[in-house]
Amino acid sequence: MTTKPKFPAIELKDLKFWYQPGGWQLAIPKLSLSSGQHLFVRGASGSGKTTLLNLLCGITVPNAGEIWLNGMALHQLSASRRDKLRAYEIGVVFQQLNLIPYLSVLDNVLLRAAFARAPAAAMQQRARELLTALGLGDNYWQQKASQLSVGQQQRVAIARALLTQPTLLIADEPTSALDADNRDAFMQVLLSEADKSGTTVIFVSHDSQLQRYFHYQLAMTALEQGVVAC
Numbered sequence: 001m002t003t004k005p006k007f008p009a010i011e012l013k014d015l016k017f018w019y020q021p022g023g024w025q026l027a028i029p030k031l032s033l034s035s036g037q038h039l040f041v042r043g044a045s046g047s048g049k050t051t052l053l054n055l056l057c058g059i060t061v062p063n064a065g066e067i068w069l070n071g072m073a074l075h076q077l078s079a080s081r082r083d084k085l086r087a088y089e090i091g092v093v094f095q096q097l098n099l100i101p102y103l104s105v106l107d108n109v110l111l112r113a114a115f116a117r118a119p120a121a122a123m124q125q126r127a128r129e130l131l132t133a134l135g136l137g138d139n140y141w142q143q144k145a146s147q148l149s150v151g152q153q154q155r156v157a158i159a160r161a162l163l164t165q166p167t168l169l170i171a172d173e174p175t176s177a178l179d180a181d182n183r184d185a186f187m188q189v190l191l192s193e194a195d196k197s198g199t200t201v202i203f204v205s206h207d208s209q210l211q212r213y214f215h216y217q218l219a220m221t222a223l224e225q226g227v228v229a230c
């Protein structure tokens with residue numbers, strides 16, 4: 001029997017954020033995603049996409065309102081508690097994949113386990129299974145990340161992001177350097193692996209072709225000068 005998760009994976013309530021009082025402001029009255037739901041975020045340059053991702057990751061905190069991650073009040077936690085939570089509960093895949101070029105494929109994935117202080121044996125096993133599922137079998141595990149193609153490096157980045165079966169996976173323009181075939185292959189691999197973990201995906205891109213992969217979309221729209229609402 002599968003039980004319904006008690007809390008939304010991520011929930012924003014009356015969120016407001018500004019860098020300087022009286023300046024540009026991000027305002028999101030309500031946003032709620034359940035486990036396994038995927039959201040596409042789009043918006044013009046400067047509309048607040050990076051700002052939103054930083055709030056969702058707990059890198060910054062809102063000036064007003066609430067951010068709940070799997071029932072935990074992210075907005076009330078100290079910076080160090082947010083760092084710890086992020087290490088386990090949030091995976092990220094950015095355009096710059098941020099792999100360590102001189103480390104092996106396996107060690108790049110396992111870096112996340114070190115930050116998350118996750119049980120070593122279980123993480124070793126999961127890393128090997130994930131890499132294999134992503135088409136990188138045992139002959140790749142000891143290769144340096146720098147020896148892989150860009151497509152293979154992206155798969156390593158996906159494996160690293162999903163290693164701890166996080167509540168949330170955040171992707172920021174990870175497909176912008178890819179042609180259409182590679183982009184579609186990347187999307188399929190990312191979302192099918194996220195689905196296996198029940199991970200909720202929030203994906204930022206300028207590429208409206210990608211919307212079809214997502215359950216929901218959020219348009220970051222400038223309503224009036226300096227204020228953005230969604």
Ligand SMILES: Nc1ncnc2c1ncn2[C@@H]1O[C@H](COP(=O)(O)OP(=O)(O)OP(=O)(O)O)[C@@H](O)[C@H]1O
Pocket residue numbers: 019020024043044045046047048049050051052
């Ligand atoms: N550290 C900062 N201090 C002050 N203002 C900032 C800071 N970072 C971003 N801004 C402003 O906040 C607004 C939103 O910026 P943000 O980087 O979130 O937009 P974006 O949608 O990610 O843009 P892009 O698509 O170009 O990356 C912009 O008006 C930007 O100038």
